[in-house]
Amino acid sequence: MASTVLGKRARAAEGKYMTLSMPHRKQNVQLATPQTPRHRDALSKKIPVTPRHRVALVGKPVTPRAPRTPTPITVPTIYNDARQLFVRSAEPGRLVGRDEERAELNNFIRQGIEDRKGRCLYVSGPPGTGKSALVNEVCNEIRDTSGVRMAYVNCMSVKGPNDIYSKLVEDLSVECIVELEEQLTILQKTFSPQKKSDGQIYVVTLDEIDHLVTLDLEILYTLFEWSLRRSSRLVLIGIANALDLTDRFLPRLKSRNLRPQLLPFLPYTAPQIASILSAKLKSVPLSGDEQPDFLPFVHPTAVQFCSKKVASQTGDLRKAFDIMRRAIDLVENEVKQKTQNELSSLSKSPLSENPNLSSPSRPKNLAASLSSLTPTTAPRATIANVARVTSAALGNGTPQRLQNLNLQQKAALCALISLEKKSTRSAARPMLTTTPSKVKASTALTIRKLYETYSALCKRENALHPLTSTEFTDVVGGLETLGLVGEEGSRKFAVAKGKVTPSKKSAKGNEDRCVVSWVGEKELEGCLEGPGGGILKGLLRGEED
Numbered sequence: 001m002a003s004t005v006l007g008k009r010a011r012a013a014e015g016k017y018m019t020l021s022m023p024h025r026k027q028n029v030q031l032a033t034p035q036t037p038r039h040r041d042a043l044s045k046k047i048p049v050t051p052r053h054r055v056a057l058v059g060k061p062v063t064p065r066a067p068r069t070p071t072p073i074t075v076p077t078i079y080n081d082a083r084q085l086f087v088r089s090a091e092p093g094r095l096v097g098r099d100e101e102r103a104e105l106n107n108f109i110r111q112g113i114e115d116r117k118g119r120c121l122y123v124s125g126p127p128g129t130g131k132s133a134l135v136n137e138v139c140n141e142i143r144d145t146s147g148v149r150m151a152y153v154n155c156m157s158v159k160g161p162n163d164i165y166s167k168l169v170e171d172l173s174v175e176c177i178v179e180l181e182e183q184l185t186i187l188q189k190t191f192s193p194q195k196k197s198d199g200q201i202y203v204v205t206l207d208e209i210d211h212l213v214t215l216d217l218e219i220l221y222t223l224f225e226w227s228l229r230r231s232s233r234l235v236l237i238g239i240a241n242a243l244d245l246t247d248r249f250l251p252r253l254k255s256r257n258l259r260p261q262l263l264p265f266l267p268y269t270a271p272q273i274a275s276i277l278s279a280k281l282k283s284v285p286l287s288g289d290e291q292p293d294f295l296p297f298v299h300p301t302a303v304q305f306c307s308k309k310v311a312s313q314t315g316d317l318r319k320a321f322d323i324m325r326r327a328i329d330l331v332e333n334e335v336k337q338k339t340q341n342e343l344s345s346l347s348k349s350p351l352s353e354n355p356n357l358s359s360p361s362r363p364k365n366l367a368a369s370l371s372s373l374t375p376t377t378a379p380r381a382t383i384a385n386v387a388r389v390t391s392a393a394l395g396n397g398t399p400q401r402l403q404n405l406n407l408q409q410k411a412a413l414c415a416l417i418s419l420e421k422k423s424t425r426s427a428a429r430p431m432l433t434t435t436p437s438k439v440k441a442s443t444a445l446t447i448r449k450l451y452e453t454y455s456a457l458c459k460r461e462n463a464l465h466p467l468t469s470t471e472f473t474d475v476v477g478g479l480e481t482l483g484l485v486g487e488e489g490s491r492k493f494a495v496a497k498g499k500v501t502p503s504k505k506s507a508k509g510n511e512d513r514c515v516v517s518w519v520g521e522k523e524l525e526g527c528l529e530g531p532g533g534g535i536l537k538g539l540l541r542g543e544e545d
Helices: 002-020 079-085 099-115 131-141 161-171 180-191 211-215 217-227 245-249 251-255 270-282 300-313 317-347 366-371 383-393 398-403 407-428 436-442 447-461 469-481 488-497 507-511 521-525 533-541
Strands: 119-124 148-154 201-207 234-240 261-264
Touching: 079 270, 079 317, 099 119, 099 131, 099 201, 099 234, 099 261, 119 131, 119 217, 119 245, 131 148, 131 201, 131 234, 148 161, 161 180, 161 217, 180 217, 211 217, 217 234, 217 251, 245 251, 270 300, 270 317, 300 317, 300 383, 317 366, 317 383, 398 521, 407 447, 407 469, 407 521, 407 533, 447 469, 447 533, 521 533
Parallel strands: 119 234, 119 261, 148 201, 201 234
Antiparallel strands: none
């Protein structure tokens, strides 16, 4: 039965395929109905899916974005021109106040050019005294002289001797030699030629030569000896801060009687600094209506105040430039704040104040108000502005001087204040037989009595070894020089000067000299932190009554 059914199905299938495979018979072919597959292909049709980064996750905190900070808009003012005058990278112009040094330096270089003979000059002085600026200015004036070649080397920028020799070979247009020994040979033949007909002269400036002391001292010996030979054509100018560099680090030159010429630069005085600052400010073009001696942006009294402050400290002209630039910044900020307040008050004025009962005129903005300022109408920096800057820049207040004292100096000052407190308490007791003038005289403190108190306090604390009497007198003299102690009558002079010179007397006279403290107890106590602070505070509390 089963075989019969299978046979019928096979014959039916065979007939079906035979019907489809005979194309010459024209008949309608019926195709099978399409059926949905049991397993659907996932990649056949793409179903739109929501992106994961757009799905809001419930309960997950979202990182907040920081709000954008608006960039402050700087309004340009006329004070920018004044500020650029005192920038260190600005054009220095002609140096003012160094006429004697200029004449000597100019004479030194021109004499070497005329004689066609090598020379050596050592320029020394504290920082900010115009050494490099003056040398560069004089060298630029004679650069175009025929038969003269110049080279400038800043020794702070070199890392080895090969760099200096390579720089000289390059600037003097000598043959380019790679090897150091060959460079030395070529430079030696160039600076000391064998032919007398060669009239070329070489002017070499070495700035910051004290850097070569730690780098390679032999370089200095070589260059100085080349310039001091009889047949030399090298005019060497060395610049450094140390006054005695040639004596301390180049003794071989002295033993060979090869001494360079010295040109010391002293610190700027107050009139020199004032003239330089005034010349800088007067370089700003003014309108024709103003007087020629008008000083814009900074009041003349403020310039004098700044000059005296800097001259009394270091005489560094760069420090004076920094003070003037910061003072101009202060007055500019004050002008901006004042103008902004005026504009705000005008914008808030009520309508009833207008007599025409119309809308008030719209006030100008800050930029328009500041752009109307000119060097003539712009407010100038006053003494108050300069004093505010100098107190922070120079740092010569009493707290700074107290912080710089050593342990023994602080101990002597603590002993003096402790003894003064004890003397004040004793003088406050009722004395019927003593007049006020005698009370004042009896409470005067001599250095001898101060030394006895100092020694007793040091021995009581048993932590600080007391100095000898001579050493203690020198310590008191140092405190007097700093303006922290002194004679009672010279208090007014010390306040005006800041520092005083101690009296020069014999050792015996110094011990009998009376001194007083010019520092308050609380002011000194605030500077006793750090190593030895507990010992010094014990000395300041003094002896037990």
